[in-house]
Amino acid sequence: MKCSKCYIFFIGLLLLSCNRAKNNNKTVNHIQTANLVDLVNPLMGTDSDFSLSNGNTYPAIATPWAMNFWTPQTAKMGDGWAYKYDDKTIRGIKQTHQPSPWINDYAAFSLMAVTGKLKYKEEERASYFSHKAEIVKPNHYSVYLADYDVTVQVSPTERAAHFKFTFPKSDSSYIMLDAFYKGSMVKILPKERKIIGYCRNNSGGVPDNFHNYFVAEFDKDFEINHTWKDDWVLNKNSTNSQGKHVGAIIGFKTKKGEEVHVKVASSFISHEQAALNLKREIGDNSFKNTKEKARIVWQKELSRIKIEDNNIDNIRTFYSCLYRVLLFPRKFYEYDVAENIVHYSPYNGKVLAGYMFTDNGFWDTFRAVFPFFNLMYPTLNSHIMEGLANAYKESGWLPEWASPGHRDCMVGSNSATIIADAFLKGNIKEKDVDILFEAVLKNATVNEGRPVNSVGRAGVDYYNTLGYVPYNVGINENAARTLEYAFADFTIAEMAKKMGKTQIAKKYYKQSNNYKNLFDASTNLMRGKNKDGTFQTPFNPLKWGDAFTEGNSLHYTWSVFHDIQGLLNLMGGKENFEKKLDEVFSMPPNFDASYYGFTIHEIREMQIANMGNYAHGNQPIQHMIYLYNYTNAAYKAQEKIRDVLTKLYSATPDGYCGDEDNGQTSAWYVFSSLGFYPVTPGVNEYVIGSPLFKKATLKLENGNEFVISASNNSKKNVFIEKILLNGAEWNLNYINYKDIKNGGQLEFKMNATPNKKRAINNKAVPYSLSNQKQLTN
Numbered sequence: 001m002k003c004s005k006c007y008i009f010f011i012g013l014l015l016l017s018c019n020r021a022k023n024n025n026k027t028v029n030h031i032q033t034a035n036l037v038d039l040v041n042p043l044m045g046t047d048s049d050f051s052l053s054n055g056n057t058y059p060a061i062a063t064p065w066a067m068n069f070w071t072p073q074t075a076k077m078g079d080g081w082a083y084k085y086d087d088k089t090i091r092g093i094k095q096t097h098q099p100s101p102w103i104n105d106y107a108a109f110s111l112m113a114v115t116g117k118l119k120y121k122e123e124e125r126a127s128y129f130s131h132k133a134e135i136v137k138p139n140h141y142s143v144y145l146a147d148y149d150v151t152v153q154v155s156p157t158e159r160a161a162h163f164k165f166t167f168p169k170s171d172s173s174y175i176m177l178d179a180f181y182k183g184s185m186v187k188i189l190p191k192e193r194k195i196i197g198y199c200r201n202n203s204g205g206v207p208d209n210f211h212n213y214f215v216a217e218f219d220k221d222f223e224i225n226h227t228w229k230d231d232w233v234l235n236k237n238s239t240n241s242q243g244k245h246v247g248a249i250i251g252f253k254t255k256k257g258e259e260v261h262v263k264v265a266s267s268f269i270s271h272e273q274a275a276l277n278l279k280r281e282i283g284d285n286s287f288k289n290t291k292e293k294a295r296i297v298w299q300k301e302l303s304r305i306k307i308e309d310n311n312i313d314n315i316r317t318f319y320s321c322l323y324r325v326l327l328f329p330r331k332f333y334e335y336d337v338a339e340n341i342v343h344y345s346p347y348n349g350k351v352l353a354g355y356m357f358t359d360n361g362f363w364d365t366f367r368a369v370f371p372f373f374n375l376m377y378p379t380l381n382s383h384i385m386e387g388l389a390n391a392y393k394e395s396g397w398l399p400e401w402a403s404p405g406h407r408d409c410m411v412g413s414n415s416a417t418i419i420a421d422a423f424l425k426g427n428i429k430e431k432d433v434d435i436l437f438e439a440v441l442k443n444a445t446v447n448e449g450r451p452v453n454s455v456g457r458a459g460v461d462y463y464n465t466l467g468y469v470p471y472n473v474g475i476n477e478n479a480a481r482t483l484e485y486a487f488a489d490f491t492i493a494e495m496a497k498k499m500g501k502t503q504i505a506k507k508y509y510k511q512s513n514n515y516k517n518l519f520d521a522s523t524n525l526m527r528g529k530n531k532d533g534t535f536q537t538p539f540n541p542l543k544w545g546d547a548f549t550e551g552n553s554l555h556y557t558w559s560v561f562h563d564i565q566g567l568l569n570l571m572g573g574k575e576n577f578e579k580k581l582d583e584v585f586s587m588p589p590n591f592d593a594s595y596y597g598f599t600i601h602e603i604r605e606m607q608i609a610n611m612g613n614y615a616h617g618n619q620p621i622q623h624m625i626y627l628y629n630y631t632n633a634a635y636k637a638q639e640k641i642r643d644v645l646t647k648l649y650s651a652t653p654d655g656y657c658g659d660e661d662n663g664q665t666s667a668w669y670v671f672s673s674l675g676f677y678p679v680t681p682g683v684n685e686y687v688i689g690s691p692l693f694k695k696a697t698l699k700l701e702n703g704n705e706f707v708i709s710a711s712n713n714s715k716k717n718v719f720i721e722k723i724l725l726n727g728a729e730w731n732l733n734y735i736n737y738k739d740i741k742n743g744g745q746l747e748f749k750m751n752a753t754p755n756k757k758r759a760i761n762n763k764a765v766p767y768s769l770s771n772q773k774q775l776t777n
Contacts, residue, residue: 041320041655044324046058065326067332068095068159068266070096073110076123089126110178115173116172128147158331165262168256170254176250186248188240193219196274207348210268226251228241306699313650318692329359333356359662378426382429389435397451416444416488444508445464459473459478462475477547486512525557542591554613565770578628617658630765639754675746684738693710704741724747734767
């Protein structure tokens with residue numbers, strides 16, 4: 001079914017109308033928005049620091065999945081919290097590739113303008129600024145540098161950016177390029193009005209020959225040329241410098257209101273490729289054209305989901321979250337002179353053909369980001385899968401946390417899950433299937449040669465012989481690893497089954513039951529187990545870390561994504577299972593932080609959320625609310641999901657309740673606000689929740705549209721009275737992937753009181769391995 005128009009609440013409605021809609025919950029006329037990009041707030045989550053994360057984001061001025069992002073830099077060079085909302089000064093606008101403050105940045109350099117006395121050292125040149133004189137949109141950033149009476153603007157392309165500096169009348173106006181530390185070079189070419197160079201800063205995961213080559217083209221002659229060398233030593237009247245940390249300064253006289261444009265591009269391949277990227281992506285375009293092209297790109301992607309509702313705040317939050325989902329993983333490939341796709345390999349340092357993507361932690365994103373790509377962006381995901389095949393061929397291993405190459409961060413074997421889910425949904429090219437299947441089997445069987453501890457499976461030999469990673473053999477977070485390996489085994493089995501590899505499928509279906517080896521019937525919780533088969537002692541279910549990863553037993557017990565029925569059976573049935581779920585929400589937010597030696601930020605975020613021991617700010621428990629659908633208490637999921645959607649998210653600087661990791665926490669919001677969530681990646685079902693909006697239309701890549709409506713929806717009417725799928729009553733607690741892909745209508749009838757009789761038979765329960773026919777000999 002196709003719809004010619006889709007309407008949402010227009011940002012430009014009169015404030016009076018907005019207040020009436022918000023305060024009185026009255027229906028207002030929906031007006032078609034001209035620009036969804038204006039609904040996005042890239043500052044969402046930037047009010048964060050080491051001690052407390054409200055997102056741990058920075059304003060990414062970029063196009064979707066771009067090779068390069070740009071961001072204002074308020075912190076010192078090398079600080080992972082590059083932009084903090086409460087900071088008062090800006091040191092420059094930097095090219096960034098940072099996926100997380102904990103992973104930090106690489107290949108960064110910055111531009112900055114000053115007037116009057118030359119100040120180029122990063123702390124001295126910093127200018128006061130105000131959010132009142134700051135414009136922050138995905139396609140455009142503008143800030144007034146109060147100390148210099150200069151306005152700086154930037155708009156992005158995938159591999160380039162267009163700057164506009166508006167100067168005052170001054171005999172001494174400067175623009176400087178800081179090439180950052182850990183190895184850099186700059187060369188000023190006055191006759192060509194250019195600065196070229198490279199930067200090599202990184203936080204690991206790069207080959208020895210790693211460089212980010214850049215070119216910056218100006219539209220004004222240079223009257224002054226300086227560089228600096230190591231230790232901020234100024235080289236007056238010089239045009240080149242190379243060392244550990246160098247930079248370039250060009251200067252000129254300016255008239256009041258004079259605009260100086262700088263077009264910048266970079267490449268991981270060569271200076272020539274950087275120049276090609278600049279010519280191809282900006283060329284002769286004006287700043288206005290570059291800005292508009294970036295807006296059109298964002299408008300196209302944001303328009304894939306059209307929202308109709310009368311709550312403008314929720315709409316802003318939705319599109320701000322959707323923007324985050326569409327940032328990572330980044331494209332780490334370029335187009336050569338012949339338009340061939342090529343990439344510099346962050347694994348072996350060679351320039352090779354084909355796709356490459358990076359800056360992603362699969363421990364986070366396997367849960368909802370990649371399921372979202374499989375649903376809404378299958379072609380993109382097939383390219384990402386090709387990139388994973390290339391990563392395996394170039395390094396011998398699949399990445400688990402890449403930035404840009406292998407990084408030692410987090411646990412699990414989650415590359416298997418995203419590969420299997422893509423394959424099962426038809427989103428892997430035939431040429432890549434066998435090599436990717438070989439790669440996931442290597443992860444599951446080989447311990448030798450792993451480049452970092454997060455790659456492959458730490459403790460794989462123990463896991464494959466004992467059925468778990470022991471607590472007392474020096475492998476940290478062992479219970480978390482066991483549970484995630486077991487789920488990865490399930491997805492491998494599903495992939496093998498579809499490929500006709502029956503014996504392999506049997507093996508991994510059997511191994512996927514290894515979660516049972518850690519279940520402690522005396523507590524109805526998962527618990528670390530020693531090599532000799534005894535459980536760890538003492539055991540405190542509130543202890544964060546230790547056997548678990550950034551959580552405790554109350555959080556990780558539910559990490560049996562593929563067999564909730566099996567977990568339910570271990571707990572003694574639906575009633576006990578439901579009570580255990582309730583307990584997490586009803587108990588106080590007590591904790592034991594002794595493993596870390598201090599209270600980590602994830603614990604604080606759980607405390608202040610006021611939802612008991614439910615820690616939505618961290619990923620391991622984010623699916624847990626949906627597990628009420630496996631009992632006869634789906635209404636509890638509906639109520640709690642709506643609470644999280646409306647209390648823990650907002651399009652504000654403190655708009656998240658924990659780390660927004662590569663789009664995962666945002667993807668939870670996007671899925672959940674639509675009314676369903678992928679509890680079990682690797683199967684073709686989404687578990688029902690409580691839709692937030694009156695209407696949402698998904699424009700699918702195959703040309704179909706899937707329309708979700710929720711009549712009588714409101715702040716109070718959070719419970720599902722009835723569901724209709726294409727006009728027929730739908731008495732299941734899940735919806736199928738194919739039903740969405742085929743297009744159609746999903747209609748929710750909402751009410752203020754729960755319907756406790758809807759979808760309570762066994763057929764209504766979502767997928768569990770224990771309820772399926774098993775392969776037999």
